[in-house]
Amino acid sequence: MRMKIGEKMSDFFKFEEANTDFPFYNNKPKLSIIDWIVLLAGIILFIGLLEYIDLPNENYYPIAYFLVTFLPLAFISRGKLGIYFKKLRKSDISVIVKCLIGYYLYAIIMVSLISFSGTPTASNAALESSMDIIFWINVFIQIMGEELFKLSLFLLLMFIIYKLAKNRKMSIVLSVLITLLVFGLMHHTAYADSWLQIIFVIGLGSVFYLYAYLKTKNILTSYIVHLLIDLIVFTLGALAPAMI
Numbered sequence: 001m002r003m004k005i006g007e008k009m010s011d012f013f014k015f016e017e018a019n020t021d022f023p024f025y026n027n028k029p030k031l032s033i034i035d036w037i038v039l040l041a042g043i044i045l046f047i048g049l050l051e052y053i054d055l056p057n058e059n060y061y062p063i064a065y066f067l068v069t070f071l072p073l074a075f076i077s078r079g080k081l082g083i084y085f086k087k088l089r090k091s092d093i094s095v096i097v098k099c100l101i102g103y104y105l106y107a108i109i110m111v112s113l114i115s116f117s118g119t120p121t122a123s124n125a126a127l128e129s130s131m132d133i134i135f136w137i138n139v140f141i142q143i144m145g146e147e148l149f150k151l152s153l154f155l156l157l158m159f160i161i162y163k164l165a166k167n168r169k170m171s172i173v174l175s176v177l178i179t180l181l182v183f184g185l186m187h188h189t190a191y192a193d194s195w196l197q198i199i200f201v202i203g204l205g206s207v208f209y210l211y212a213y214l215k216t217k218n219i220l221t222s223y224i225v226h227l228l229i230d231l232i233v234f235t236l237g238a239l240a241p242a243m244i
Contacts (some may be wrong), residue, residue, distance in 0.1 A: 011168040013214075020217045023083050024076070025158040025171065035076040036159070039152055042072035046149045050186055062138040065145030069152055084151065086218040095212050099225045103208035107201055114196045121201075122192040124233065131234065143230060146183075147223045150210060154179045172214070180204050 012018040024031050031039075045053075045068040055061060077083045111121055157175035165171060184203015191198050209229075213222040 013169065013172070015211075015215055017215060017217065022155065022158060022217065024155055025162045026168075031076055031159075036156070038072045038075050039156055042068050043149065043152050043156065046145070046152075047186065059134055059138060062142035062145065066141050066148070067145075069145050069148035073148060073152060084148075084219045086216070086220065088218070088220060088224075092216055092218065092221050095215055095221055096224050096228070099208040099212045100228055103205060103225070103229055106208065107205055110201045110205065111197070114200070117196075119196050120194060121197045122194040123237070124190055131237075139230060139234065140227065143227050144223055147209065147213075147219055147226055150179055150183055150206070150222075151213065151219055153182060154210070176207065176210060176214070180206055180210065 021028070023029065046065060049055075049061060049064050049068065055064065073084060074081060114121055154175050157178055158171045161174050162168065162171040180203050181199065182203075183206050184198050187202045188195075188198055191202060206226075209222045209226045211222075212225045213219055215221075
């Protein structure tokens with residue numbers, strides 16, 4: 001969404017590309033109550049799949065995560081997926097690389113501090129999986145589902161907070177913070193309830209994925225950052241036994 005008349009440059013953070021804006025929060029384009037209910041339903045279904053809903057096969061979960069987030073977003077945009085997905089530009093590569101490096105520096109520092117405090121950390125439970133071709137295909141699909149979940153939650157929260165506060169910057173900050181914390185808490189099983197790690201590394205650390213979207217308004221940039229981070233972790237995990 002391009003910046004419209006009436007929106008001030010002061011409403012945008014300096015890191016943002018102010019010629020485009022986030023959709024829906026300021027009724028540009030305007031969504032109906034049904035649209036918001038559909039978006040909320042997708043968010044609830046995603047959490048339900050993660051915590052409560054049992055599927056007959058573990059390999060069904062990644063595609064389910066993707067569908068319950070993608071279909072609501074496609075519905076509320078009336079199929080205009082360009083609202084979320086844009087062509088990658090050369091400048092986006094720089095954003096991706098900076099976010100990738102920033103995440104690993106942050107993660108190393110935070111894990112070191114947590115370990116220094118005497119609190120144990122945990123490895124991702126997925127590292128115990130059989131890393132066959134199905135595993136790697138599922139990684140590509142599930143990470144897109146996770147990014148679309150964060151996008152859905154962010155857009156919903158921003159709409160609600162902006163409606164109450166009428167302050168774009170405040171809406172972004174609060175929506176980002178809540179989204180990151182929810183995303184972190186959703187990983188409590190994968191990281192064996194290591195709460196400091198879940199909140200500060202997985203939750204707040206995912207700001208590096210979300211920043212890529214906030215800057216470019218393109219979900220593909222946050223997806224690539226998230227994908228590269230997980231691919232590096234899983235690849236090192238798969239190679240570790242052979243290196244011992």
